[in-house]
Every structure is written in C-alpha cells, then in structure tokens.
Amino acid sequence: MATLSPVLKQATGVIAARGEGALIFDEDDRRYLDFTAGIGVTSTGHAHPKVVAAAQEQVGKIIHAQYTTVMHRPLLTLTERLGEVLPAGLNRVFFANSGSEAVEASLRLVRQATGRPNIVVFHGGFHGRTVAAASLTTSGTKFRSGFSPLMAGVAISPFPDPTHFGWSQQEATKFALAQLDYTLQTVSAPADTAAFLVEPVLGEGGYVPANAEFLAGLRERADKHGILLILDEVQTGFGRTGKFWGHDHFDGKPDVVITAKGLASGFPLSGIAASEELMAKAWPGSQGGTYGANAVACAAAIATLDVIQEERLVENAAARGEQLRAGLEKVAAGDDRITDVRGLGLMLGNEFRDADGNPDGAAAAAAQQEAARRGLLLLTCGAWGQVVRFIPALVVDEEQVEEAVGVWQETV
Numbered sequence: 001m002a003t004l005s006p007v008l009k010q011a012t013g014v015i016a017a018r019g020e021g022a023l024i025f026d027e028d029d030r031r032y033l034d035f036t037a038g039i040g041v042t043s044t045g046h047a048h049p050k051v052v053a054a055a056q057e058q059v060g061k062i063i064h065a066q067y068t069t070v071m072h073r074p075l076l077t078l079t080e081r082l083g084e085v086l087p088a089g090l091n092r093v094f095f096a097n098s099g100s101e102a103v104e105a106s107l108r109l110v111r112q113a114t115g116r117p118n119i120v121v122f123h124g125g126f127h128g129r130t131v132a133a134a135s136l137t138t139s140g141t142k143f144r145s146g147f148s149p150l151m152a153g154v155a156i157s158p159f160p161d162p163t164h165f166g167w168s169q170q171e172a173t174k175f176a177l178a179q180l181d182y183t184l185q186t187v188s189a190p191a192d193t194a195a196f197l198v199e200p201v202l203g204e205g206g207y208v209p210a211n212a213e214f215l216a217g218l219r220e221r222a223d224k225h226g227i228l229l230i231l232d233e234v235q236t237g238f239g240r241t242g243k244f245w246g247h248d249h250f251d252g253k254p255d256v257v258i259t260a261k262g263l264a265s266g267f268p269l270s271g272i273a274a275s276e277e278l279m280a281k282a283w284p285g286s287q288g289g290t291y292g293a294n295a296v297a298c299a300a301a302i303a304t305l306d307v308i309q310e311e312r313l314v315e316n317a318a319a320r321g322e323q324l325r326a327g328l329e330k331v332a333a334g335d336d337r338i339t340d341v342r343g344l345g346l347m348l349g350n351e352f353r354d355a356d357g358n359p360d361g362a363a364a365a366a367a368q369q370e371a372a373r374r375g376l377l378l379l380t381c382g383a384w385g386q387v388v389r390f391i392p393a394l395v396v397d398e399e400q401v402e403e404a405v406g407v408w409q410e411t412v
C-alpha cells in the first residue's frame, strides 16, 4: 500500500467512502459525525442532491471554457447571484481556484491600485500557503519556516485577542488600535501602505472573533490615509458564522472581500470582490489563470446559493451554533483543561491549557483522536494546536449537534 509522504499528516486515519449531509461513512460503512466539513468547505453538507444535480448537468454541457477567450453561462449567472449577497458597492468579481490564490489576487490588486508596496496584517491571521500568502500569515511558524526569504512589504500588527494576558475585549482592542498607529508610525508609513488585511474571525489562528470597534478603527484609519481594507472571508463567509459574512456581525465596511471554501460546496472555487472603480485599477493581464471560474464549480456555487437560501442555512448556522456553544460550555465547565469556548455561529473552538495555564496542543490532539475513535471528526487550530474546533456543515440538525456534544462529553 502506498504511504503518504512525510509532509502530509493524517489526524484521524479515516478513509471516507461517501458522505451525506453532516455525516461521513468510511470504507467499512462506519458512520462519523463530520464536524470538520473538509475544513469548513462543505457547508451544504456532503453530496447535497441539488449541488450534485447541478454539477452533473454542467459536466455534460461544458466543463471548461477559459473566460479570457470564451465566457460560459454559469460564470455569468454566478456573478449576478453574488451581487445579491456581496456588500453594497462591491460589484466586480474575479474568480480563482483556492483561497491562497484569491489572497494573492487581492494583493496584486491593492498594490497596483495604490502604487504602494506594504500590507499590514494582524497577528494570528492565516491567509494561505503560497509564498506570498504565507508571507501574510502569522498564525504559526510552521506556515512560514524553512522556505525563506518570504515576500517583503509585510508589517505585522496585533489582533485584538483577549485570550492573551487576561485582557477584556475592550482592553485588547484599545491595545491593537494603539499598536496599529505605532506600526504606521514606525514600520509602514501610511504613504507606503496599500492595505490592511484581516480575518473577521481568526481561523487557523484559534477561532478568535474581531469586534465592531476594531473594524471601525481599521476603516477610520484606512479612510484617513487612503489605505484599502481587505477582509479575508475565506473561512467566515457563506453563512458559517450565523450571518452571511463574518463582518456582518461587526458592521465591517471592506474595500475587498476574499471568498472561497463554502462558496462551491467542495468544488475548487474562490474569488475576490471589489468596486468597479477599484477593480479597474488592476493592470490588464495581471489577474487570470487557466482554471479559474471552472464551469462545473460555478454551477455548484449557484446551487450552493440556492440551497443556502431555500433551506435557510444562515439561520440554521445561528441556531445550531447557539445550541452547540451551550453544550460545549457545559462540557468545559466540568473540565479544567478547557479554559475557553469561543467563536461565532458554527465556527466554535475549545481552548486547552495545562495546569500552569500554558496552551496545551498535546491535550487537544489527544482529544481530537479520541473523538474520532468515538465517531466524531474534529479539527485543531491555534499556534500551539491547542484549540479543538467544531465546524460542521450548515445543514447539521439538532439531533446531530446533541449527539456531537454527547460524544465530546465522553471524550474529554
């Protein structure tokens, strides 16, 4: 049997044979509650009949037609449909295949549009694994080490993370905004700064939500200095947090939104959205790629939007998220090692700390493995791997959430 190369780590040993909604069945037909959703991708659940039908139909019509030469209907329809859900004014979209590529597209756009070299990112942010995206990523040295030098022109400023130093959110936000002013004074002058790039909720960085005051502070500084605000909604978009976009919780006002993951229910598709005026500043030929806006992926994305609307999945994410949070908090109350339950909607994390109060990645990894043994698939995140996260499909139902909490209770 072929072995995985050493760079690939497989946390659970499960080989999926098929999926159905929030469930996965392995090759022996063992049932698992999938609270990973392929890292927050299969939001409409595995093999949703409408997504499957749309993709199957499209495969029989046209699979690929490169849009710089020939447009296809799914691309045009998807663009129109995204107009219904994107923040007002963001009416131009560019499509790629992965989150990292979309992050890079946003980087090219803001540098070309402003003529400025630098991007300010916020500590704990994850933006992908291509060299440029890794240069913008600060959620763990494992994403940055060993292939230096990284891209120049990145300044790192604190994210308002109240999990450090026992701060309140208000204290953490005050600190983060003061440090941002310091960063603009000492590292990246406003005249050199093209954009701020931030996640509405730190994803790989440990499921730490931003807040309204912080995003308003970024907007204010962006407006004052002609800096653009990019929100990376790759993990938080498409209903994951119980609102359509993560920044809807905080009245965020982005110049550029990056989307991927939940966009196409598992087909590789990502995109950036910006105003017509801003997008017109991208240099001709600088955005593109052979496979972007694949016709089958676009058809799946249209079906995904239909399912999200028809089955009220954003509302379900909010309701099931509340149920899940209440259950996880109850479990945490009986376990000294779980010091925090946090996140938004169906994007919830449990922080593990040891007796000295230090992040405990080993305990989180052991819990993840034990949960998998008991039929519940989970992921970890955080710089030390100390957070066990629950991120099921948005179609997850009340009984499945109750069952997952029960398994979690037995696991820890």
Ligand code: PLP
Pocket (backbone or CB within 6 Å): 039, 098, 099, 100, 101, 103, 126, 127, 128, 129, 199, 203, 204, 232, 233, 234, 235, 260, 261
């Ligand atoms: N941005 C965020 C917030 C992400 O969570 C991820 C992936 O987890 C990415 C970007 C990179 O996406 P991809 O893995 O599709 O390149």
